[in-house]
Amino acid sequence: MSHVAFAFVLTLALAFFSYNAQRLVRYLRIGNGDVRLNDVPRRVWNLLVIGIAQTKILRDPVAGPLHAMVFWGFLVLQVGALEILVGGVIPGFSYAAILPAPLHWLFLISQELTAAAVLAAVAFLLHRRIVVRPKRLQGDGVHSGDAIFILGLIAGLMVTLLVTAAAERILGSGYPLMAQPVSAPLAAALGWLSPGAAHVVREVSWWLHALLILTFLNYLPYSKHLHVIVSLPNTFLSSTSGPGTVGAMKPMDLETEAEVFGAADVTHLSWKNLLDGYTCTECGRCTSVCPANLTGKLLSPRKIVVNTRQRLMEVAPALVGGDDVFGMPFIGASTGTAESTAAILEHRLLDNFITEEELWACTSCRACVYECPVSIDQLEIINELRRNLVLTESRFPEEILPAFEAMERNGSPWAFQPAERAKWAEGLDIPTMAEMQERGERPDILFWVGCMGSFDDRAKKTTVAFSRILKAAGVRFAILGQEESCNGDPARRMGNEYLYQTLATQAIETLDRYEVATIVTSCPHCFHQIGNEFPQLGGNYEVIHHSTYIERLLADARVPLRTDEGEKLVMAYHDSCYLGRYNEVYDAPRQALKRALPVMTLVEAPRSRDNGLCCGAGGGRMWMEERVGERINVERKKEMLATGADVVAVACPFCMTMLADAGAKLGSTVPVYDIAEVVADRLADGH
Amino acid sequence: MKIAVCIKRVPEMDVTFKIAPTGKAVDETGLKWDMSDFDGYAVEAALQLTEKAGTGEVHVISLGPDVVQETLRKALSMGVAKAVQLKCDTVPFDAYAIGTALAAELKDGGYDLIMFGKMSIDGANGVTQFVVAELLGLPLVHACSKLEIADGKGSARREIEGGGELVSFALPAIVSIDEGIARPRYPSLKGIMAAKRKPLEVRPAQLGEVRLTIETMELPPPRAAGRIIGEGAAAVPELVALLQNEAKVL
Structure with missing residues (x-):
């Protein structure tokens, strides 16, 4: 009778979960396409290192080990959960019946020790949530109640697991003492229970445990703890730690007849950006390392991702149908501002959820992306929204207009005269590519000076210093001189993809005209742009930052250095x-x-x-x-x-x-x- | 409301110019070109007028060889509905010749308002709009810093020495635009893509007689090197003497 009842409950629970899973997948489909199955070995590697080994989680020395304990415990306890669910349906099913005794004892030990460890970790985490309340767990409407509820569920699962085992021990399960390091002492403590009472305790505890598992499963789709299900897939599907060059902005086709360039709403983002929304559990590691947020700006990378989820949950039912039949909102989904479907459709991610001020505060430093334990790409969402602001709506801080105009007209983000680009090199006997070509020579490397290095008085000193090192080391190098022009990176970062592609295409034409193979630059922005993003437009060169190049020259003892000791700085x-x-x-x-x-x-x-x-x-x-x-x-x-x-x-x-x-x-x-x-x-x- | 804006393609000004070998023009190698600043303000002001009215359209007209199409496309990408190139091989220096061609184009266009920048930033004559106003017999308000159109009438503000002047006028009319009226919008990519599909008509320019030509062009003489007289109070008497006798400013 009990088994029939449980089979019924289990079927209901799985059906309900399946319904929600399909609903959430359907929502993702309102996003744009994105290929995320290339280079599977690299993705598996990320899954193992970042996901399973929890390397990013462990960057927080306090919460890291605690969370890792819960996560690894979760994995170990799945084996036990399977036994419980199957045993609930099939009378008499137990690993004891199919495993050799020593192996089964090992299984018992693993479950009990893990349960105890998870219980301890949960106690610490609850203390952290309720008493310590660290700064990064505040703000952005973080759902601490949700977190406390989940921690309570986990604690309940652990307690009922152990109590069930203890009651079974009292009833004579007969496993060796050492196989039940936690429930055996517990059973001893509960030794006063009569067999009848122990039976009741066992039944109640077992049912509670089984129902808690099913409650947990079905609570997830309504909670930020959906990350329990989607974190590992998200880590696998993410490209923030490769494959490919990390940090390269998304390629963009400007020749399409699109109405919207970049993203103003969730429908313009990719399904992967939306999956990031599902995956975020509001831990705030991103925001806690964001330089803008740390210095009091409005931007919070966590809020960007949470807003993406909120907007998705608001609009997706209206777009694809399938509003949750039970009318239960995703926790934190309701913004309370849009009542009617018409109002919801008029809403959008930009402006209604994320403001311009937040977007322009970003320094694109990638700290948020790097820190995220589940490989969310906050920066891609910010960049897509910036693109929309500039390309579709022509809305941007007035103060960057001169930079756009200078890049268009002067080939540099400052209004310097292009004719003066190589003025720093006067009298230094540094050939241009054109001069070398005229002499029928080819340099070993092209020194890409960059706009700062060419025009900024302070940076010019670096340019000259690096040239001196190259000359001293006997490197045959050339510059483009007046033929060098901004590669467009500032424009791209500020959302002006059109201007970027114009400038980058011109730069690639110049580089290809001279059949440049190796480029060294003293600007990390040029280094990243030419090396990692020019390939998107067909420009493929070996690009080396001057720090690496100098280090190699020094390692090869090619730089004649002074022999005195120098200053003990x-x-x-x-x-x-x-x-x-x-x-x-x-x-x-x-x-x-x-x-x-x-x-x-x-x-x-x-x-x-x-x-x-x-x-x-x-x-x-x-x-x-x-x-x-x-x-x-x-x-x-x-x-x-x-x-x-x-x-x-x-x-x-x-x-x-x-x-x-x-x-x-x-x-x-x-x-x-x-x-x-x-x-x-x-x-x-x-x- | 139908507005025409006459625009000119000019070189980017913040460079060191060189004189071409002919001695009669600047050397154009390496120069970047764009819409003349005041013309940009005029296009923006025109767009804002139609946007505010919720009706009407703006056309732009430019005179010159095919390269002016680039400037016309920019105006189209800002939101202008139609562009016309009055084609000629070179742009004459004589505003009368240009004005005649523009007047011929504008005469039967049915425009309520014809706008100009108050002058081109390269030629700096500021005369063309007067020629057109004369040829078409229309009233002209020169150098407006504010402009409003309502009920078929216009009002404009002109900055004059020590104050402002408010002018009202009947339509159709010609206005030329000073700075301070409106900063030209930055074309969105959406606008740039849309501009590719907008009409750009090319017609031969019916230039008037050219009666003015540039004979010769020269750069300002290089500034003479400064002179250091001395330092501190000791140098003052000599400085005063030089200012009195040599510079004759005291």
Whole structure:
């Protein structure tokens, strides 16, 4: 009788879950297509490393191990859950009946120890949610009640699991003591129960446990804890850690007869962006590392993803039908502003959920994307919305208009005269590609100087320093001179894909005309753009950042250095986002500094390498005033100064400007040098 | 409301110009070209007028060789409905010649309002609109910084020395636009794509007689190097003497 009843309940529960699963999949289909099944081995690798091994989760030293415990416990306990569900339907089914005894005992031990460990972790997590309340679990309408409910469910599952086993032990399950390290002591404690009472306890506890499993399963589709189901698939389908070049913006076809370019609503995003919405469990790791958010701007990457989910849940039923028949909203789905279907259809993600101010605050530093434990791509949503603002609606901060116009007219985001691009090289005897070609020669490398390196007075010193190193090392190199022009990266980051493609196509034509194979550049933005994004437009070159190139020259002992010991400086190196998180170049600049000046001490700011804080210039922020909150560059400079360094080293002209400006604001006399300047300063006499 | 805006393609001004070998024109190599600034304000003002009225359309007209089509397309991408190129091999310097061609095009166009930038930023004559007004017999308000059209009548504000001047006029009329009226919108990609499908008509320019030509063009003489007289109070007497006797400013 009991088995028939359970079979009925189980069928109902699975049917209900299946209904919700299909509904949620149908919602995803309102998004655009996106290919996410290329390079399966790489995706499996991500799944194992980020998903199963929880490497991103473990970046938080407190919540990380606790969550990992619950996650791994969850995996282990699935084996037991299967036994319970099957045993509930088929009388007498038990692993004890099909497994050799020692193996079965091992299974029992695994379940009991895991349950106890999960229970302990849940207790800590509840304490964290209710008592500690860390900052990142606040704000953005985070559903803490939902989290506490889920933690309670998990605790209930663990308790009933152990109590059932203890009651069965009292009733004479007869397993060895050591096979039940938790339930055996519990059974001993409950030894006073009469067999009749123990039987009742066993039945009630078993049913509670089984029903909790089914409740848990069916609660997920209505909760941010949907991530229990979709995290692993999302990690597999994500490209934020590869395959392909990470951080490259999505290719865009401008020749289509589209009404909307970029995204104004969830229907313009890809299904993968929408799946990101399902996957987010509002942990706030992204927002806690966002330089804009940290300094008091409105932007919160978590909110961007939560808003995407909210808008999807609001509009999808109206678009594809299949409003939840039970009228239960996804927790946090209702915004309370749109009552009628017409009002819902008039709503959109942009403006009604996400404002322009949030979008323009982004420095595209990729810290959010890098930090996300479930490989959500917050930045792709931001970029798609920016594209819509500029390409479809021509809405953007007035202050970036001069940058757009200068890129169009002067081939640089500043209104410098193109004729003066190579002025820094006057008298340095550096050939242009045209001059080399005229002589029938070909250089080993093209030095792509970049607009900052060509026009900015401070950055020009880096340009000259790097040229000196190349000459001293006997590298045959050339520049494009006046034929160099902005590669369009700032325009792309600011959403102006049309201008970007115009500029990038021109640059590719120039590079291909000279059959350029290898490019070295001192600008991480040019480095990333030409190396990782030009291939989208058919430009394929080997691109090396000057830090890596200098490091290689030094490693090969090709750079004639002074033989004296040099100054015993303390240096702190600031990681450029486009070099670090975008391209994983962390060691080369540090190594170059050490090789050039072995007696110096390299110190690290608390946030460095993949955890480095942005200087505030990326994502087009270089061309916008920072009016809200603290200034990102000042925050960063404070961190760098707190290391006690005599010199702050950078490997990016934008970081250079930002940190030098911040130094001036803070009244600091600690100089900022590019690594090329540090190395050039150590060149032997006569170079 | 039907508005025509006459626009000119001009070189980007913030560069160091060179004189062409003929000595009668600037060397055009390497120059970037765009719509003249004041003409951009005029196009924007015209678009805002029709948008505010909720009806009507804006046409643009430019005179010159085929390269002006680029400038016309830009106006189309901003939201203008139709463009006309009055084709000629070179743009004459004489505003009368140009104005005659424009007047011939505008005469039977049925325009309520004809707009110009107050002058082209390269030629800096600011005369063409006067020629057209004369030839068409229409009233002209020059250098407007504000413009409103209502009930078939227009009112405009002109900035004059030490104040403003409010002018009212009947339509049809000609206005030329000063800066400060409206910042030209940045064309959206949607606008750029739409512009490709909009009509751009090409007709031969019926130029008037050319009675003015440029004889010669020259760059300003290079500035003489400065002179350092000395430092501090000791240098003051000599400085005063030089300002009195040499510069003759005291």
